Amino acid sequence: MAILNNFTKAAKGFFIEEDERAPVAAPTPRPLPPQPVADAPAPAGPAPLVAQAEQRHLDHIAGLLAGDGKDFGAYTKMVTSMASSGLTGPLLYQTAFNAFAALTGVNQAALLASAEQLATKLAEDRARVLQRHREKMGESPTAKATPGPLALLQQRETQLQAEVAALTEQLAQKNQQLLEIQQQGQAEKQKTQAALASYELANAAAAADLQAHRQAAQNFLNPSPSTTSSNA
Incomplete structure (x- = not known):
């Protein structure tokens, strides 16, 4: 059937990509609704509108999420690849997991633990960037940090x-x-x-x-x- 053919192509493309260790472009992140953050600095005025993140920031995030091909980041790439075949919902994620587990030997618990580690890594990186931003703004100077131009x-x-x-x-x-x-x-x-x-x-x-x-x-x-x- 057509959907099986598409699935085979998607899975085959992912397997070949992992075997050759070719660099995989990070998927374009979908915009998330704004969420309140307790430790976010209050803006002094209207924040500049940013329609799209700069490439250097996308590259930085992609570097944080880059793994050994057996983590949750690699799994999400497989999900994205198989979604192009028409799979959606639970069938998409379950099918991608079965193929990913067969390829890497990673079980469900390890996969979800990897997702937690990536989330922690993103949160820690964001906290570091926010701290540096406060230092640049002169809002949280420390003895170790070099004041930025604005400070x-x-x-x-x-x-x-x-x-x-x-x-x-x-x-x-x-x-x-x-x-x-x-x-x-x-x-x-x-x-x-x-x-x-x-x-x-x-x-x-x-x-x-x-x-x-x-x-x-x-x-x-x-x-x-x-x-x-x-x-x-």
């Missing part, structure tokens, strides 16, 4: 803000000192001008008085001949 920029920003605040305070103090000096200078200027005005009055009065006495002395102490004859 360094945030540190520099904090330092500059502190310096600006200090300079602002100094500027406010200097402005207050300048105002006080200006007020003192204005008062001293007025005082000096008043003193000069008083001196000018005193000097003018003294000069006028001196001039009057001088004129009188000239008139009375050095009388003219006509004035002397009259007095005789």
Whole structure:
């Protein structure tokens, strides 16, 4: 039947692939619904929309899931291969397991334990990446970790803000000192001008008085001949 022919081709292709140890491209992961994570960092703003994961991340995940051909990752590849023949549901997974067990000798318990190990590996890797992300964001600095560019920029920003605040305070103090000096200078200027005005009055009065006495002395102490004859 057609479905058996397709199944035979799918299984044969998987067996040949495993025997030749040819590299197998990781299947494109299906998008999963977002799930709440307790230790995920709260975003500071709207997260950038990512329609598709970068190839470097896909390669990294594929490297984590790569095994010896006898683990759950290899089994999922067989499931994907046989699904192209039209098998679905329990029949797909049971048939793939029978073929996988016949090929590798792995039993069901070992297969599911391998799946648990892969899940743990993914979770641990994600925790490591999240920790590094926090360090890059400057949210969880540690003594051992090298601060990322963003953390360094945030540190520099904090330092500059502190310096600006200090300079602002100094500027406010200097402005207050300048105002006080200006007020003192204005008062001293007025005082000096008043003193000069008083001196000018005193000097003018003294000069006028001196001039009057001088004129009188000239008139009375050095009388003219006509004035002397009259007095005789």
